[in-house]
Amino acid sequence: MxxxxxxxxxxxxxxxxxxxxxxxxxxxxxxxxxxxxxxxxxxxxxxxxxxxxxxxxxxxxxxxxxxxxxxxxxxxxxxxxxxxxxxKGVDEDKVLVISTGPGTASKVIAPRIYRFMEVYPEIELRISANLKLVDFYRDDVDLGLRFGRGPYPGLHIDFLAQDFLTPMCAPRLANEMNEPTDLKNFTLLHEDSMATFLNAPGWKEWLKTAGISRTSWSEKGMHFSQIDHAQDAAIEGAGVILGRKVLCAHDARLGLLAKPFDFEIPATAHYMLVGLENSFQKHKCKAFIDWIKSELNELCLS
Structure with missing residues (x-):
């Protein structure tokens, strides 16, 4: 009727x-x-x-x-x-637009995107890398891959994985460290966006959890607004980053980064997919969800 x-x-x-x-x-x-x-x-x-x-x-x-x-x-x-x-001649089920942060785009998706293309060659994957919030009703975006805590009112959320923080640096620097107090002899690299947007733990919190109570030197060093920039600086030997395990996994596999210590702390944020609830039912989105869950699970176990 x-x-x-x-x-x-x-x-x-x-x-x-x-x-x-x-x-x-x-x-x-x-x-x-x-x-x-x-x-x-x-x-x-x-x-x-x-x-x-x-x-x-x-x-x-x-x-x-x-x-x-x-x-x-x-x-x-x-x-x-x-x-x-x-x-208009656009097959929307073959064009998939994912919004995510620059760090996740360059360190997680870009190095592994060929795997998605091999399994789903019919889907044209487009990555929009920026930190701005998306209006899913107005912007041409299907899903947002976020690292945060939310909430995202009015949106469906699919929690994927948590990340952990641990010192990471070029292998030659890692070989010069024996215990966490040695870090005061190196330049600490800071990524400020997590502290600004997530109030997440930083060097001070990691050092205290590692048993170092006097951390007046923990705020010194170089500060970056983007995590991938700080990570690239660490690769070049500029200092030691309090790296996110998932983001550093690819560079660590290539031998570009190493962990001087095994101790890690939770990042107090999660990787999650956000978007309109009906978007999660589309074939192209389901394909990406299955793929990114598998990739993150592998990275978390690295």
Missing amino acids: RYSLPPLNSFRAFECVARHMSFAKAANELGLTPSALSYQVKMLEDQLQTQLFTRLNRAIELTSAGHRLLPGVEAGLENFSEAVARI
């Missing part, structure tokens, strides 16, 4: 308000005035003869009817997008 549906713009307005939980932010995204946006949502509520939002003093909430309606609207808008792409 088919029903007389409200205008498509009213569904788009509802979805946008529900995603932001803000009429003002939704109006800004859609290029509408708040009053015009409110009218579209009100028109949808009138035609459905039910209230979709509860208006509070400084916030809004979805009603039970709004919660029931939202998944269908999200899926419908996604289907519209895919239908338009097919008309």
